Amino acid sequence: MLIKNILLPIIKKAKELFELILVTILIFVILVIPDFFLFIGDLNQYAGIRLLLTDIVGGVIAYFGYRYLFKRSDVVFERPNSRKVGITIAIFIISWLFIIYGLPALFESNQLTGSNQQAIDKILNHLTSWWSLLLFNFNIVVIAPIMEEIYYRGIMFEEAKPLGRAMQILWPTLVFALVHSPSTLAQWATYLTAGGVLMIVRVVTKKLQYTIMFHSLHNLLVLLT
Template identity: 30%
Template sequence: MKNAVAKIKLYGWRAVKLCLLFGLIELPQFALSLPKLLLKYVNGPIVYILTWMIFVGGYVAVTFILFTYLQRRHPERRIIWKPKGKEINTIIIGFIVLMAAKIIIGSFMTQQTANDAAIEKLFRISVNTSLMMVFMTAIAAPIVEELVFRGFLMDYFFTDQPVFAILLSGLVFGSIHSSTNLISWVMYVVMGIILAATYNKEKNLAASISVHFLNNLLPSVVMLLSSMQQLLK
């Protein structure tokens, strides 16, 4: 009985910490609204410089906190290193599988997901915001999200049962992304599962970060070009 209570307390506290980490990785996004607020009081160029400093600095700080905390949990091993050899093959295979899954599941969708719609809307605010969104979606998000969803989540729960850890990571990843319907939710869950499986195979966060980066890069560039075409008319 005591062991059961102790486990409930342990995993309950880990769930709370995970929720706090989810909130932490969202904080730098508030910088996206700064130009609109500050332009009323401060000169234009200074506002944009300040916004970028807070935006990039926020993500650097969050990444440092997450990485340091995770490394302290496992001082006996590295959690991220430069991929090479079979790790690169795993990244390529993971990306191909991810793209195939998105194409197959996407063929059943009749409308854009709420998450993609929200991102596209932000891209169309201004040229500066579009550039910030590319940095966030293609660079910052893959790093901080992999640290949390793969690094921490899979380290907190089902540590001795990798299949369950992968499934849980995918379910949570899919659930925190805005889904329009069941099909879009399934798409994000499958994406999370593929990223989790990539990490589990190599135990190197650089592998899942790389797949996540490749997945986000092309849509970000396409949205940037599309928004630039409209904003610069």
């Protein structure tokens, strides 16, 4: 009776957590594949071709992630809902103002971006041709948001379901912040805020198309500013 009522549920949850960790590692490995074309070797050599390959590979990864997710749960697309679009835009404006003005005031620092953003800035400084810059911006604004939303707030969210609603929400948010390489408390606050707000949009709208829209708009504004 003791084994059935106490030990078996613990073993089951431990097994589910272990499986979620394995899925998380696999997702991390999959999502860094396109980066190999950018960060290995000198970016100045064949920059346009390497960026094109990055976009193509990223698109393929997003497609297969979508197909896998679609078989489990139809959570990616629906006919655009004006109410959900309005909610997404409202949340975006509030969160953007908080990240731009609230966090710097809270931490008395404007250094809110981690090494991930610094790597992006470094790449931008190395791009000289208009078409390589266009390909890189396309990756940042379109490909990367689609990939990350499908895998983090799509597949990872669904895989965490057996561990409860709290784990579904907290795990992808924490992993999302972690992979952006924050190194200070302020940077952790920035990425946890971004991941948390994206998760709010995911839970409220129940469709990834709105988190993709949010993520793309955020990355576009970061590039512009």
